[in-house]
Amino acid sequence: MSSSRVFAVCFCGGSGIAYGLRLVEVLLQSGHQVHLAATGAAIRVLRHEAQLPLDQQHPDLRSLFAPELQKGLSVHDKAAVEAAPSSGSAGIAATILVPCSMGTLARVAHGFSSNLIERAADVALKEGRPLILVPRETPLSTIHLRNMLLLAEAGAVLLPAMPGFYHRPETVKDLVDFVAGKILDRIGVEHTLFARWKTPPTPRPSSQWNEGEEEE
Numbered sequence: 001m002s003s004s005r006v007f008a009v010c011f012c013g014g015s016g017i018a019y020g021l022r023l024v025e026v027l028l029q030s031g032h033q034v035h036l037a038a039t040g041a042a043i044r045v046l047r048h049e050a051q052l053p054l055d056q057q058h059p060d061l062r063s064l065f066a067p068e069l070q071k072g073l074s075v076h077d078k079a080a081v082e083a084a085p086s087s088g089s090a091g092i093a094a095t096i097l098v099p100c101s102m103g104t105l106a107r108v109a110h111g112f113s114s115n116l117i118e119r120a121a122d123v124a125l126k127e128g129r130p131l132i133l134v135p136r137e138t139p140l141s142t143i144h145l146r147n148m149l150l151l152a153e154a155g156a157v158l159l160p161a162m163p164g165f166y167h168r169p170e171t172v173k174d175l176v177d178f179v180a181g182k183i184l185d186r187i188g189v190e191h192t193l194f195a196r197w198k199t200p201p202t203p204r205p206s207s208q209w210n211e212g213e214e215e216e
């Protein structure tokens with residue numbers, strides 16, 4: 001296991017809350033510490049997509065993770081701008097907004113810092129530490145694209161929730177693990193969430209290019 005590091009993970013109100021849940025689960029399983037915060041819209045998405053009976057005003061985010069994993073987890077209200085991820089001196093190794101709504105993405109792109117999540121992203125950028133945004137939206141407007149470009153130019157990693165299919169997923173979990181694994185790759189956390197690409201054997205040339213050759 002790699003040595004323990006501290007990560008800030010923020011759930012925003014984009015579809016695909018399963019990506020965020022899986023990321024936090026694997027980080028905690030790997031022995032890392034996680035500071036977790038969620039927007040009000042993220043709680044709505046958690047209730048809807050994950051069908052979790054969370055209280056909208058006072059959600060118990062710790063209850064989303066197995067008791068044996070909770071030791072490494074610190075949960076913060078999004079209004080708690082005094083919490084560790086708000087400070088550049090807190091030793092946060094990387095900050096990940098997953099899923100990242102277009103609303104939060106826009107506010108981060110323009111430096112609003114109006115809550116803990118936007119501030120944590122702002123701090124990562126100013127400190128030159130990894131900031132990973134996992135947007136999920138389609139189609140994208142020019143406003144979305146401009147905001148993403150602003151963030152990429154400022155040093156953020158835009159990692160859209162776009163699962164690949166070349167690893168031949170069979171379940172929704174395979175798709176979720178693909179995106180969570182791509183995030184883990186970017187923050188240098190080892191994982192086995194998907195099979196690594198290997199060059200497939202060269203296919204036999206099709207017979208139309210080999211006229212005259214005998215079939216086996």
Ligand SMILES: Cc1cc2nc3c(=O)[nH]c(=O)nc-3n(C[C@H](O)[C@H](O)[C@H](O)COP(=O)(O)O)c2cc1C
Pocket residue numbers: 011012013014015016039040041042044045048049100101102103104105136137
């Ligand atoms: C079930 C559900 C799914 C949503 N999916 C998306 C989405 O995929 N992308 C997005 O940008 N916003 C999505 N939204 C809308 C955002 O939640 C909304 O714009 C919200 O104001 C974002 O707030 P936040 O940035 O504070 O999280 C969704 C909302 C709900 C309730």
